[in-house]
Amino acid sequence: MIGYQESLMFDAAPVASPIILTAPERCEKKRAKGMLTLARVRELFNYAPETGVLTRRITTSNRAPKGTVVGRKNGNGYLRVMVDGYTDYVHRVAWFHFYGEWPEFEIDHIDGNGMNNRISNLRCATHAQNSQNLSTRNTNKSGMIGVSWSKLHSKWEAYINVNYKKKYLGLFDNLEAAGAAYLAAKKEMHCFQPTPRGMVI
Numbered sequence: 001m002i003g004y005q006e007s008l009m010f011d012a013a014p015v016a017s018p019i020i021l022t023a024p025e026r027c028e029k030k031r032a033k034g035m036l037t038l039a040r041v042r043e044l045f046n047y048a049p050e051t052g053v054l055t056r057r058i059t060t061s062n063r064a065p066k067g068t069v070v071g072r073k074n075g076n077g078y079l080r081v082m083v084d085g086y087t088d089y090v091h092r093v094a095w096f097h098f099y100g101e102w103p104e105f106e107i108d109h110i111d112g113n114g115m116n117n118r119i120s121n122l123r124c125a126t127h128a129q130n131s132q133n134l135s136t137r138n139t140n141k142s143g144m145i146g147v148s149w150s151k152l153h154s155k156w157e158a159y160i161n162v163n164y165k166k167k168y169l170g171l172f173d174n175l176e177a178a179g180a181a182y183l184a185a186k187k188e189m190h191c192f193q194p195t196p197r198g199m200v201i
Contacts, residue, residue, distance in 0.1 A: 038097075038101075042057075043057065044060070044072060044083065047098060050118065056068050073115065077113075078091065079091070081093055090134055098119050104124060106130050107123070110197075142179075146182035146185075151155050155172060159182075162190075169182060
């Protein structure tokens, strides 16, 4: 016979944790339902592709009068905008406004400036493609992306990330040789962004 305490263990249904969506996820959910339409976006905003500026086409509240420039910078360096109670990135709304459809993947800012939303500076990219257009991190002491100093070997080592995997390119006696190895590998393996941002070869 199963005791009372044990029966509680069998009868008690598991309590599901509430699902909390982030602001971008809520906006994606709204898009999926067809609620955030192109007509509504173009009713609310004007977009200037030459400057990348999104402005309010109509007044929706005292805090959002007609003609005001849209966008508040977040911690990642991108502009965010409130659309009918849902928050999204200005560059995604600009893309939708210009092309008439939401980007299939992420949006890459070609020059690396997340606030430059000129249409010529935006391109649709997978996350792997977007990661090809990265700049040198502040912690990088070599000054070259894909190159770092190996204390173990007392030489410069070069590497490149391809499809989320780090590919080792070798050890080098001088910084220039290591940098050249990275550039050669990037040209061959990073078809989306074959040269570092801003570099002309």
